[in-house]
Amino acid sequence: MTNNRPAGSHRPAAAVAAPLPTAALPWRLLSLALAALLALVGVLAMPRAASAAELDAIKTVTITEPRDEVHLWESLRIEATWAVPDGSRAGDTFTLAFPQSPRVTGFATTFDLKTPEGAVVGTCDVTQDGFACTLSPYVETATNVHGTLYFWAQVDDVGEGGTFAFVTGNDMVIKVPVPGGGVIPGEGWSAPEQPLKNGWVSTDGRTAVWDVFVPSEFLAAAAGGPVVVTDTYDPRLTMRDDSLVVGYVALADWDDGDFSDDAVWLERGTGYVYTPDVAGSSFDLTFVDPVTDGSRMYMVRYEMTLPAGVRDGDTFGNQIAGSTGWDDQRVLEYAGAGGDGDGDGNGELRLTKRVTGDGAASVPAGTEFTVEYTTERDGRTASGSLTVTDGATVSLPGLAAGTVVTLSEVSPAAIDGVTWGAPVFSGEGVTTVEGGAQVTVGEEGVVEVALENPATPVVPPATVPPVTEPPGETPSVAVVPPTEPPAARPTATGGALATTGATVGVLAGAAALLLGTGLTLVALRRRGAAS
Structure with a gap:
């Protein structure tokens, strides 16, 4: 590190210390050791979060299907028994790895271990390499927790020897004899003479794979035009359009079914036309200028997604048919997994x-x-x-x-x-x-x-209905008598007195007196004239 202090500046006082007396060194070292020991004790005394444990729970492993002999690519049903020690906790696990030689690949799936009453004891995940089961809180309130489980796996190679070696999470090896003494290699198969449909479930546990083989002579054009191949499948399946591959292999290169290196794959649009049905449960294939002299085998492969919630034993049908009248069909059965558990x-x-x-x-x-x-x-x-x-x-x-x-x-x-x-x-x-x-x-x-x-x-509050007048009656109107306006105060204007109400009354009285006098005189005159 570069020192940026100016030349000649004083050294900080904190950096200057007097040497300790020789007699004080043992006590100094003892104090440091004691402090370190106390710190270590404090760390060890700190509470620690409980961690999940790997349990040695798998007790037996048995192959129940097939029983007589095992062929390459054949599926195995494998069953196991398990038991966990008392005091196991939620989150603890037990696992089993699948054999490597001969290699066994599991069909991926997930299932619960349930009691007869429906309580979940644990959940198991099967992968292609093995399975792992995780215990639920059930084990914390029960004793003697135990159960069984089963799953399916596929034999991927012949390997050596006549034993499958399964390995638990605690590295305990469980050896299981191969039925028949060893895996039998594939013997190949002859090219089909009729259109053929085949299918299986992929080891991912979510995919149905379908194969179609059509001898080329079955694609000979009919009077109405080229042969249309229609595939109709279970509507619960979902077609993966991008998985579709179409091709052919010369029968001379069939080689007992080992023809992958000699297959010719066609381009969509130029080699074949793919037309899915709008309803989503079928599609049509039309081959462009196929060779129909019987020298080729045309092949179709595609994948479909299995429905959510598929269960062991569920079946899915699929049919292939040509517009000239031929057809073939297969039913695929889903092989799942499951298990149970219980406690005393x-x-x-x-x-x-x-x-x-x-x-x-x-x-x-x-x-x-x-x-x-x-x-x-x-x-x-x-x-x-x-x-x-x-x-x-x-x-x-x-x-x-x-x-x-x-x-x-x-x-x-x-x-x-x-x-x-x-x-x-x-x-x-x-x-x-x-x-x-x-x-x-x-x-x-x-x-x-x-x-x-x-x-x-809830009782609603009482309300008083409004009073309404009966129809046909007009409410009476009160008559208010007129009132005299207040007398105005006399006001002097131009030296003359204003005419007041009293003055008007006097004048009216005088006029009435004069009128009465005049009427009397007229009456007397008429009376005198008459006499």
């Missing part, structure tokens, strides 16, 4: 739901309620949830005697017109705890718990 002293909790109260009729049928649970035994816990409907019973299997189960219900979903009351757990041995209930699994194994949800109808 396992109990079961059965939870029954009831919706009660005057509002129960307003709760839609099929409404789901969720109950969360936690199990505890010997300091080990597991948790999960159960879903139940009114009147139904759900089970929580795989509970060993002495397991404490704590239950709490998630607040039910709001429903119009209903008010939920507090949930009520009941049953023999059920005790109330904060937020729910608790029960302990006994030696009898089965615990019955009832869960009641009171439902009260």
